[in-house]
Amino acid sequence: MTLAPAVRPLLICATEVVHAERLSPSFVRVHLAAPELADLGVGPRSFDQRVKLVFPDHVDGPLPVVPDGEDWYAAWLALPQPERGHMRTYTVRDVVGSGADTRLVVDLVVHGVEGPAGGGHGEAGPGSRWAAAARPGSRVVLVGPRRGMPYGGIEFDPPAGAELLLAGDETAVPAVLATLAQLEPTARGAAFLEVPLAGDVPSAVHPEGVRVTWLPREGAAHGAPLHAAVLEHLGAGSAPVVPDVPEGEVDPELWETPTHSSSGEELEPVVHTVGDDLADVYAWIAGESRLVTGLRRALVRDLGLDRRRVAFMGYWREGRPMGA
Ligand SMILES: Cc1cc2nc3c(=O)[nH]c(=O)nc-3n(C[C@H](O)[C@H](O)[C@H](O)COP(=O)(O)OP(=O)(O)OC[C@H]3O[C@@H](n4cnc5c(N)ncnc54)[C@H](O)[C@@H]3O)c2cc1C
Known part of the structure; x- marks a missing residue:
């Protein structure tokens, strides 16, 4: 008897930027693509659905390693910093396309644009740096919901008629x-x-x-x-x-x-x-x-x-x- 491979609870995959756009001084929009996004579990009502992006040190740096499996987070944390990169939380702005052509749309804030006099908050972090430099071909690792598996990550839940x-x-x-x-x-x-x-x-x-x-x-x-x-x-x-x-x-x-x-x-x-x-x-x-x-x-x-x-x-x- 052959056993079917266990379905992983999360979708963890390398994604590639296929479109990057500076929407305004402080916002960058990226469309992320990967064949694995065919299994992305984001419904039509995604509201404030959050996902994790794991950034390399520099936009052209080696892609971070994110182990898959039950204890993926502990295993990821145990890796040396240069290998594991930097994990940050972002929101699903939209999902376009379908099947292997599914694209995850994320809007990232480039901070520090206001400058010190206008309320800037010190050095930009890896997410902000990556966003400012992202272009087609740039890569980032996604940790997100897999279709049919529990993930959570939506907090917007108003009572009817609120x-x-x-x-x-x-x-x-x-x-x-x-x-x-x-x-x-x-x-x-x-x-x-x-x-x-x-x-x-x-x-x-x-x-x-x-x-x-x-x-x-x-x-x-x-x-x-x-x-x-x-x-x-x-x-x-x-x-x-x-x-x-x-x-x-x-x-x-x-x-x-x-x-x-x-x-x-x-x-x-x-x-x-x-x-x-x-x-x-x-x-x-x-x-x-x-x-x-x-x-x-x-x-x-x-x-x-x-x-x-x-x-x-x-x-x-x-x-x-x-x-x-
Ligand atoms: C559920 C959830 C959803 C989120 N969705 C989004 C999203 O869709 N888009 C998005 O851009 N962010 C989103 N964020 C916020 C984002 O995760 C943080 O801003 C994160 O700190 C950015 O990482 P970084 O590497 O750029 O900066 P960090 O390395 O975390 O921080 C470096 C320095 O930058 C400062 N900093 C961090 N963020 C900002 C900021 N926005 N403005 C000014 N200074 C800042 C920090 O205080 C610190 O001094 C979300 C956060 C959560 C928890």
Whole structure:
């Protein structure tokens, strides 16, 4: 008797850039191709589906090694840095084509474009460097969902009929744009997106009932325009110009969703303090961890938004490389 080869739970494969485009000063779009993408398990409603990209040290450097199998992550971590490269998290912006011609579309932020005076955050990391130099033929390793296998990685999960509040900085733009384009036409609510520069504002496909507001930072403190706009939207009066969150209180790995709390907080409902206006709100907020911590405080602690109707996710932390 011959045994069928075991189906791997994840899709781990080398991909090649077949199209690279500088969408704006701060965003690069790449279309990634590989025959293995025929088995990519991303549904038509991918919302904020996340994947991992493993970058070489330099865009033309040797492709990182990522072992496959059950203990792939531990095995990958055990490799010397030059061999394993750098793993970072990105969002599925789109999937185009089919079968072996499937292309995964990812929008990557090139950071540091604003410069030190405009809120740049130090040296660009390997993801940003790779994005800035990517061209057809550049390669990167994908760790993503395989069709028919459990993977998770989607946090956007509003209750039916919710009043949506989507908010984020530039790193959340791909997730919010993908989500907006996939909502039911009857969806209602608002989206607020802070981007580095006015030239970074893209066009967005969204239901008529969801208002989309772009907030180019143009040198303002990171998160200040978004914080103020979200609080004003919720009728919370005048907001502080910069979220007042002391360094020690910023959780760099902040991840608070209806089913997971990075701080171990109980998922008890809280009593609304600002009337029933917020009872229908479902908030999805992602971006720099201090910014998200500040909004979480304002929404959950001060305004009393139900903890079970929010997803707050730190996508990156100023001054700290993310991932391994
Ligand atoms: C679920 C999830 C989905 C994400 N989706 C996307 C996506 O679709 N597109 C995308 O571009 N990012 C996305 N991110 C954020 C991305 O993973 C981080 O920005 C990551 O740090 C980028 O890696 P890097 O190698 O460029 O920088 P790192 O090596 O991680 O960091 C190096 C330095 O750059 C700073 N830095 C990191 N990111 C930024 C930034 N955006 N702006 C300014 N300074 C920064 C760090 O603070 C550090 O000082 C996502 C993150 C998560 C958790």
